[in-house]
Amino acid sequence: MEQIQIKLFIALVYIFSVIASSTHATDFKYCDKEKGYNVTVNGVEVIPNPVIRGKETSFNISAFTGNPLSEGKVEISVAYFGWHVYGETGDLCASVSCPIPAGNFTISSSELLPILAPPGSYTLQLKVQDDDKNELTCIKFDFSIGFLASGEGLVDT
Template sequence: MKSQACIALLCLIVLQGCSAFSWKPCTDVESKSSIKDVGLTPDPPFPGSTAQFTIDATADVEIAAGTLDISVAYHGFPIYSESKDLCDKTECPVKKGPVKVALEEPFPIITPPGPYTVRITAKGKGNDAPQLFCLDVDFNVVPQGSATQQNIRPESS
């Protein structure tokens, strides 16, 4: 009986390490766009890599300028946050219709493997400015050199 429990636990750990990222719109925030797709490269990220997030959305409002707020949680605990200029990550002014946001985040070589959640929020400037979108991206960082990381093929230039 103990061996079956150990095998089941080992399978869960292996599956968790191999699982692809997932994303969902924030449920606690009203947004003025619909998110169509989110990409993460490499998937999964590993220490020393640079994660590239791409967000395809459709804006319901126009925003002249704004911020992109990023907050990172590890095992559910907040560990890092920063704000970036939205216009450095997409074309401004943001007009109604299709919007693509590209974001790169380096993972230091000392990044511990495990589950992470990144909240990405795009909003206009000012207190009354509309929020373009908010989403949560869940993924696992795998150890550098792991079998999962070795299956990643670098993009050709």
């Protein structure tokens, strides 16, 4: 009976750790610590974390603005071990419903990472600009791509 309880406890700890690791907040830092950005970031969430190649990944940035925003641009830059590997500029209103009233809002993006993306550490930089090209915020955060791709049963070599 005691062995069953121990096995059950181990299974529950494992399940909890998998769930917790796939939904925990990601640490971020501002690109310029001295700059007083008009949009402040409250948190970053990457789901799943670590990212799985060939599967859709969601990036959710919770933020706050003191002034309403009617339009703007979002610039994303991704580096792999410090080397620029991807960049994209898009309409802010494609990631969040505009106009954005003063207060809290969330920028969400879902990306299907290529199955050939190498596993390892990546850094994503996100800049938000208003329609006059004024930088409203700029953050950086790290994420990792795991060794298994979706549907793979063995570790890549």
